[in-house]
Amino acid sequence: MSAPFSHYYVYTGHNSYLTGNQLNSDSSDVPIIKALQRGVRVIELDMWPNSAKNNVDILHGGTLTAPVEIIRCLKSIKEYAFCSSPYPLVITLEDHLTPDLQAKVAEMLVKTFGDLLFIPSSDPVNEFPSPESLMKKIIISTKPPQEYKKFLKSQDNQNINVGITNLAEEGSLRRIDSNAEESDGKDELDDQDEDSSDEDDSKFQQDTACEYRNLITIHAGKPKGHLRDALKVDPDKVRRLSLSETQLAKATASHGADVIRFTQKNILRVYPKGTRINSSNYDPMNAWTHGAQMVAFNMQGHDKALRLMQGFFRANGGCGYVKKPDFLVRTGPNGEVFDPNASMPVKKTLKVKVYMGDGWRMDFSKTHFDTFSPPDFYTRVGIAGVRADCVMKKTQTIEDQWVPVWNEEFTFPLTVPELAVLRIEVHEYDMSEKHDFGGQTCLPVSELKQGIRAVPLHDRRGNRYKSVRLLMRFDFL
DSSP states (O other): OOOOOGEEEEEEETTTSSSSOTTTTBBBBHHHOOOOOOTEEEEEEEEEEEETTEEEEETTSSSSBBEEEHHHHHHHHHHHHHHSOOOOOOEEEOOOHHHHHHHHHHHHHHHHHGGGGGOOOOOOOOOOOOTTGTOOEEEEEEEOOOHHHHHHSSSOOOOOHHHHHHHHOOOOOOSTTOOOOOSSOOOOOOGGOOOOOSSGGGGHHTTOHHHHHEEEEEEOOOOOSSSHHHHHHOOOOOOEEEEHHHHHHHHHHHHHHHHHHHHHHSSSEOOOOOOOTTTOOOOOHHHHTTTSEEEEEOOOSSSSSHHHHHTTTGGGSSSSSSEOHHHHOOOOOSSSOOOOTTTTOOOOEEEEEEEEEEOOHHHOOOTTSSSSSOEEEEEEEEEEEGGGGGGGEEEETTTTTTOOEEEEEEEEEEEEEEGOEEEEEEEHHHHOOOOOOEEEEEEEGGGGOEEEEHHHEEEETTEEEEEEEEEEEEEEE
């Protein structure tokens, strides 16, 4: 855990305060607590002025989501921050505040977190510190307040002073289209990384809460202009860039090598496109294979993608940080980097044998699967990883058995075993309706132990069943 922060995948939440969908669910500290208990290490809070413009609410702006006060979220974060992992907790703040409210947030952060809050040095750093050096620390990531100057400068016929006045009167910067596919209103590009003069910023800095700016450890931004420019690596500074899943797909298709070079030193955060109003998630593999550290997920989504995410972060003791493979942080003698789409030889072969399953009769009622007969179970086993390794295979269906015995073996040749996740699902065959769900788990292949194992299964939400297990054997050839 002593490598730079940028060398790790980090278990990351998106709109961590939402209890349900992205449009009209409640905001609460409860989903934040649940996420922290599951090992999530990046919590996102969207900050907006309250109706009286004298305090800060957390809600999904531009929607009908009900707000929760920021102080309630901060107190819960302090209480549960390190309940499942001692490694640093990152709070990403989406900031829609006026300078006076930014100052108020800075005061709340310092007062609530005390010594837990990491205060960075004022000097720009060319490498992020390690997770080990930040143990039991809470670190802040957002765009610096100077961004508002850039925003105001971009408005036609508006000088800076008038703009700041107007901003204060408006109380916030309204999100223009919170459900547009290309954007969910996340942080604008970190123009602070450009060579803008700090000398003429003194008035602005004074107005925009220096206390707040001084708490930001990971300076954030979002692409503006050409994508290649946004992915340029500054040898003297490191930063965080945010891309939607759609933007990432375009970036990896046209500038895949640039994305990987960027993530070797800087942090790339990927978030769900705005049209995912039901809080669903996307396939994280494209982001992971290109080195993106913060692949932000809706933790209330409970879909297959989230199960894959939960399985991936079972690695490294479930501490919320997984070291990226060496090939993603290494550069060749001529500047070449890993190409996830290249044809690669098989590096390792995983052999999986599914012997039998048991526990459903203890965890489910006798009529849960079939009203008049015992269940008909089958198991699906497969790999999620780079495209060449992805596959799902299936056992035969064993009819009328609470304790099915399959004794079937499957072989999985793996070109990139370091990023492979073993997917296991049990379903109950139903001739007339959709097959019933009987349990699932996802396991990082890199940490599978060889030999015969009792593998506990989980429900759709990732909660472990008390009794349901599969007896399996794992071998590497």
